[in-house]
Every structure is written in structure tokens, then in C-alpha cells.
Amino acid sequence: MILFLICSCSLVPVRPKAPEIAPGAEARFSEIEALNRGLTSFKGVGTLRLLRPAGPQTVRAAWIAKMPDSLRLELLGPAGTPLASLAAEGPRLDVYLHDRDKRYRGRSEDDGLKAAIGVGLKAEEIVALLGGRIFVHDFRRALLRGRLLVLEDDRGRVVQTVGPFDDEGGDRVVERFDPEGNLRYRIRLESYRSVDGYSVPGVLRVFARGQEMVRLSVDRFWANPEVDRAAFELNLNGPTGGKGH
Numbered sequence: 001m002i003l004f005l006i007c008s009c010s011l012v013p014v015r016p017k018a019p020e021i022a023p024g025a026e027a028r029f030s031e032i033e034a035l036n037r038g039l040t041s042f043k044g045v046g047t048l049r050l051l052r053p054a055g056p057q058t059v060r061a062a063w064i065a066k067m068p069d070s071l072r073l074e075l076l077g078p079a080g081t082p083l084a085s086l087a088a089e090g091p092r093l094d095v096y097l098h099d100r101d102k103r104y105r106g107r108s109e110d111d112g113l114k115a116a117i118g119v120g121l122k123a124e125e126i127v128a129l130l131g132g133r134i135f136v137h138d139f140r141r142a143l144l145r146g147r148l149l150v151l152e153d154d155r156g157r158v159v160q161t162v163g164p165f166d167d168e169g170g171d172r173v174v175e176r177f178d179p180e181g182n183l184r185y186r187i188r189l190e191s192y193r194s195v196d197g198y199s200v201p202g203v204l205r206v207f208a209r210g211q212e213m214v215r216l217s218v219d220r221f222w223a224n225p226e227v228d229r230a231a232f233e234l235n236l237n238g239p240t241g242g243k244g245h
Contacts, residue, residue, distance in 0.1 A: 021142045028165055032149075032162070039132070041067065046219045049214065065127045066227050069088065071123045072088075087231075093107060094233075129187060132201060137151065137176065147165050161175045173186065174189070183208075186206075
């Protein structure tokens with residue numbers, strides 16, 4: 001009977017504690033949650049500058065996204081030649097590098113988009129940032145340090161920072177750290193503009209390993225277009241490997 005009770009108790013799930021939010025940080029979370037509320041899908045075109053081992057490369061980019069984690073990204077050369085195709089939906093990620101004839105199928109984890117843009121980002125992070133939102137990672141406590149929102153894990157290690165926050169708004173900076181406290185990436189969201197009542201960044205700059213790795217300049221942005229789910233599927237089995245359905 002005692003053994004039964006011990007076993008029964010061990011099967012009771014342990015509920016995680018609610019995050020601790022320090023005074024003042026709650027208002028910042030409310031601001032983040034209110035960013036572009038109502039934006040469910042979007043399309044965009046722009047210019048993408050990539051830092052490659054052979055040197056910087058500037059390409060044209062076109063994307064379709066649906067909140068929270070569906071993304072289709074096409075990278076094109078100067079003459080419109082396809083360079084890379086990427087499709088992500090939930091945990092699924094497919095990438096085809098046309099210029100190298102390489103296929104990648106996996107999960108959109110922290111290193112998922114590295115094959116296409118050289119920086120480890122989840123699809124849902126990219127979707128949020130392109131849509132003028134901030135993706136908030138799991139955290140245990142939140143506090144304010146000056147104008148910076150700091151998120152820590154249960155061991156007091158910083159996992160993410162967001163800022164600056166001020167009355168005038170303006171550019172944002174998002175930083176993500178690994179479990180050892182090393183900076184994984186820093187993203188600057190600049191040149192915000194209003195599109196159909198939504199505030200979206202005109203420039204996204206991604207820094208990693210001490211240098212700027214990616215710069216995206218958004219030329220055009222369409223809010224809440226009709227989006228077919230097939231846009232987020234990529235056929236990797238065909239002769240070219242990169243044509244969508």
C-alpha cells in the first residue's frame with residue numbers, strides 16, 4: 001500500500017512556476033503583446049545582403065508569412081536567377097540551394113535557417129520580426145535595467161534582452177544569449193514605417209560572431225493578404241528540388 005502511494009505520487013505532473021515579472025516590466029510586456037495585434041499574414045519584397053565565406057553577396061528577396069510560424073522565402077540573383085528557396089511551417093523546415101544543388105530537410109530549431117542566411121534563427125523568430133513583432137523566448141524572471149527589458153532563466157542567466165523602451169518609440173534591439181551567456185545574435189530593427197495601420201521595420205540588421213551577417217531592406221510590404229497553405233510547401237523530390245506546389 002505504501003509502495004502504491006509512492007508510485008502514485010510520482011506520477012503527478014509538476015506544474016512549472018509562473019514567470020516572475022518585476023515591477024515596471026509588466027508594462028513593457030503589454031507593449032510587446034500589443035505590437036501589430038491583428039496582423040495575421042503578410043508579404044514583402046526587398047534587398048538582402050549576406051556575408052558569405054567568399055565575400056558579401058547582395059540578392060533580391062521575396063517572402064510570404066503567416067503568424068506565428070509559417071514562412072516562404074525566395075532569394076534571387078541580379079538577373080532574377082533563383083538562388084535559394086525556403087519553406088517552414090511549424091517545426092518543419094525545407095531548404096533548397098539552387099546555386100549549389102543542395103537540399104536540406106529538418107526542423108526549424110535554433111540553427112534551422114543557418115543553411116539559407118548564415119545565422120541560426122527559428123522561423124517563428126523571423127516571422128515575428130518581419131511582421132514588426134518581438135518573439136519572446138522562455139524565461140523565468142523579467143526585470144528592467146534602464147530602458148532594457150532583461151529576461152533570465154531559473155539560474156539567473158540572461159536569455160534575451162529587448163530595448164530600448166522610451167516614450168518616443170523608435171528603433172528596437174533584440175539580443176539572444178546561449179546557456180553559457182555568449183551572445184548568439186543581435187538584431188536591430190530600424191526605420192519603422194506605417195503600412196495599413198501596422199508599424200513595420202524598413203531595415204533589419206542581424207549581427208553574430210562580432211560582425212553584421214545579414215541586412216534586409218524592405219522595399220514593399222502587404223498586410224493581411226490571402227495566403228494559400230501550399231505556399232509553405234517545398235518539393236525537394238523533383239529534378240530541380242526547389243519548385244513549390
